[in-house]
Amino acid sequence: MDLTSSQREILNALVNGYEAAESPMPATEIAEVCDRHVGTIRNLMQMMKSLGLVEGVPGSEGGYVPTDAAFEALGRDPDAESDTETLGLAHDYDRIDVAVESIDFVNVHHPDKCRASVTFRESVTRFSAGDPVIVGPTPNSGLVMTGQVEAVDEARNALHLNVARLEAPMEP
Numbered sequence: 001m002d003l004t005s006s007q008r009e010i011l012n013a014l015v016n017g018y019e020a021a022e023s024p025m026p027a028t029e030i031a032e033v034c035d036r037h038v039g040t041i042r043n044l045m046q047m048m049k050s051l052g053l054v055e056g057v058p059g060s061e062g063g064y065v066p067t068d069a070a071f072e073a074l075g076r077d078p079d080a081e082s083d084t085e086t087l088g089l090a091h092d093y094d095r096i097d098v099a100v101e102s103i104d105f106v107n108v109h110h111p112d113k114c115r116a117s118v119t120f121r122e123s124v125t126r127f128s129a130g131d132p133v134i135v136g137p138t139p140n141s142g143l144v145m146t147g148q149v150e151a152v153d154e155a156r157n158a159l160h161l162n163v164a165r166l167e168a169p170m171e172p
Helices: 005-021 027-034 038-050 068-073
Strands: 054-057 063-066 086-091 094-107 114-120 132-135 144-153 158-167
Touching: 005 027, 005 038, 005 063, 005 068, 027 038, 027 063, 038 054, 114 144, 132 158
Parallel strands: none
Antiparallel strands: 054 063, 086 094, 086 132, 094 114, 114 158, 132 144, 144 158
């Protein structure tokens, strides 16, 4: 399903909020996360309901819930949260554990220009271009990546990194 960047950003905000709270997410919260007007969010949610991406939950504790189709449209597995390994991430001198969806190396063959795209299962709004980050170690290989944020893709929960250093322990 082809979503616009705005639809993808809003759907990601809903999925992230739903996974964090395990309850419906009100339009006001989605609007705050996406820095949009609540009326815009409600209109887009009606359109996404017609596409089968979200369900509305009425009542004072209501809001919106993503469907399995929403996870599929975002390329995410709705059941992966329970068995997803978390990686360490250092940002602003704080170490936090985050669930990483994927790490894709965009360019590794040039000795001075190693680039990577790291996709998270949560919002990346706290990051800005120029922020130094350390990602890892990864569960299987122990890879640790040090670099600087080149771009933040909030619609896809991804950081595009200029990788300064990669380290992986050597197995004897």
